[in-house]
Amino acid sequence: MKTNLSMLVILSMAACSAFAGATPETKKIAAKEVELPKDFRQWQRVATSYRTDKNSLRVIIANDIAWKAMQAGSKNFPDGAKIGKIAWKEKHHEKWPAAIVPGEFQQIDFMQKDSKQFAATGGWNFSRWLGTDLKRETKDIEGQECLACHTAVKDSDYVFTQPAMMPK
Amino acid sequence: MKTNLSMLVILSMAACSAFAGATPETKKIAAKEVELPKDFRQWQRVATSYRTDKNSLRVIIANDIAWKAMQAGSKNFPDGAKIGKIAWKEKHHEKWPAAIVPGEFQQIDFMQKDSKQFAATGGWNFSRWLGTDLKRETKDIEGQECLACHTAVKDSDYVFTQPAMMPK
Numbered sequence: 001m002k003t004n005l006s007m008l009v010i011l012s013m014a015a016c017s018a019f020a021g022a023t024p025e026t027k028k029i030a031a032k033e034v035e036l037p038k039d040f041r042q043w044q045r046v047a048t049s050y051r052t053d054k055n056s057l058r059v060i061i062a063n064d065i066a067w068k069a070m071q072a073g074s075k076n077f078p079d080g081a082k083i084g085k086i087a088w089k090e091k092h093h094e095k096w097p098a099a100i101v102p103g104e105f106q107q108i109d110f111m112q113k114d115s116k117q118f119a120a121t122g123g124w125n126f127s128r129w130l131g132t133d134l135k136r137e138t139k140d141i142e143g144q145e146c147l148a149c150h151t152a153v154k155d156s157d158y159v160f161t162q163p164a165m166m167p168k
Numbered sequence: 169m170k171t172n173l174s175m176l177v178i179l180s181m182a183a184c185s186a187f188a189g190a191t192p193e194t195k196k197i198a199a200k201e202v203e204l205p206k207d208f209r210q211w212q213r214v215a216t217s218y219r220t221d222k223n224s225l226r227v228i229i230a231n232d233i234a235w236k237a238m239q240a241g242s243k244n245f246p247d248g249a250k251i252g253k254i255a256w257k258e259k260h261h262e263k264w265p266a267a268i269v270p271g272e273f274q275q276i277d278f279m280q281k282d283s284k285q286f287a288a289t290g291g292w293n294f295s296r297w298l299g300t301d302l303k304r305e306t307k308d309i310e311g312q313e314c315l316a317c318h319t320a321v322k323d324s325d326y327v328f329t330q331p332a333m334m335p336k
Contacts, residue, residue, distance in 0.1 A: 048227050050218035050258075053266035059216050059227070059332075088332055090218075095320045102332035132335040152263045160219035160263065163234065164227075164256055164270035167300040 004077045031058055032083075034125045037063070037110060040084050046070065047117045047164040050100060056087045056104050077157050081113040085161075105132050109146075111159070121147045122158045174219045202293045204302055204326060205231070208252050214238065215332040218268060225270050228329045234281075238331045245325050251280040253329075271302050277314075279327070289315045290326045 030106045035085055043061040062070060066081035091103030115123035126143035129136055140146060152159040176263040218225055230238060234249035259271030275298045283291035294311035297304055308314060318326040 018276075045213050045227065047270055048216040048225050049261075049267060050225060050268040052268065057216050057218060057332075059213065086332075086334075093217075093328065098219060099328070100218040100220065101330070102215055102217075105333040105335065108335075132333065134335050147222075149264075160261065160267070161271070164225075164254075165255075165273040165300065167273065167276075167302050 034065060034112060036127075036129055036136075037082055037084070039063075040082075040108070040110075042084075043067075043084065046083075047161050049161075051087075054087075055090045055155050056106060057090055057100065057148070058088075059086045060084070061086065075156050077113045077159065079114050079116075081111075083111045083161065085109040107131070107137070108134065118121070118143075122150070122154070124150075124158055126150075190198070202280060202295050204295075204297055204304075205280070207231075207253070208250075208276070208278075211235075211250075211252065214251075215329050217329075218258070219255075222255075223258045224274060225258055225268065226256075227254045243324050245281045245327065246283050247284075249279075249326060251279045251329065253277040259329065271323055275299070275305070276302065286311075290318070290322070292318075292326055294318075 013140050029065060040061060040063075043063050044067040045059060046062045046067070047060045049060065061084045063080075063082040066077055069077050069081060085107040086108050088102035089104045089106055090100045093099040093101045107128050109126070109128050112118075112125045112127070113123055114125065118125045121143045124143070124147075126146035127136065128140070141149070147158070150160070151159050156162075208229060208231075211231050212235040213227060214230045214235070215228045216226060217228065221295050229252045231248075231250040234245055237245050237249060252288040254276050256269045256270035257272045257274055261269045263269040275296050277294070277296050280286075280293045281291055284291065286293045289311045292311070292315075294308070294314035295304065296308070313325070315326070318328070321328050324330075
């Protein structure tokens with residue numbers, strides 16, 4: 001028993017040491033493995049957009065932490081803030097062609113704030129999940145391509161979306 | 169006590185008689201006085217659209233009764249179904265002009281199903297509420313102008329919106 005306990009202590013110390021000594025490479029792997037937020041269907045709807053450069057319609061949603069920051073007019077999102085952008089290919093309504101409506105489901109893009117873990121990308125993790133089975137997009141797993149565009153809105157903490165005005 | 173009870177019966181009968189004998193004019197007034205659904209912020213988000221003929225962005229929402237009918241693929245909405253369309257003037261995102269985003273809040277349009285009360289307009293009441301104080305639009309109070317366009321989708325119970333495809 002004593003031996004087993006000692007072994008456990010040694011193993012624990014080894015584990016702690018491995019964690020403390022995480023290389024930047026290890027941290028990158030952690031960033032890659034960010035999980036799909038499972039509760040996004042319950043998030044607040046924030047806005048919508050039509051992207052003429054992507055021929056897609058979007059609905060933007062936010063978790064409570066992000067939503068509260070937006071409502072307070074903050075330009076700095078706290079850790080734990082999550083924002084999602086649901087995108088569909090555009091199509092013209094069959095019976096009203098002047099209306100552009102959601103066609104095929106494309107993807108959901110998420111931004112998740114953790115100012116320490118994702119310091120290399122402005123404090124945000126960017127992830128894209130493709131198709132109705134929400135398969136992780138791996139092309140820009142580090143989010144550098146996302147960040148390149150989002151840098152245009154660095155002053156609003158890399159977030160493009162402003163909440164759509166609503167009646168009180 | 170006996171007299172009071174008799175009075176109550178007589179009054180009740182008078183009330184029933186008044187209800188049964190409602191003229192079409194009375195029914196029209198009832199339709200006009202439809203209330204703003206106060207709980208619309210909690211409704212399901214169904215879709216979004218960009219109207220090139222109105223230069224506006226919309227988010228379409230539905231109460232539980234309408235949402236369940238949509239999910240079941242029904243082309244006939246039950247009484248109590250309510251659908252809302254929130255509209256904003258379009259504007260181009262300052263930092264990403266190819267993105268059309270919600271500008272000034274315009275209105276919310278509601279359709280409320282009551283196949284008897286609103287039989288003259290396809291079983292639906294159409295109402296529009298303008299500006300952030302949601303003031304009742306009175307121009308088309310009978311909904312005939314609304315119905316004229318919605319007749320294009322009579323086969324789907326006068327409803328244009330199809331729910332946007334979402335991951336399960």
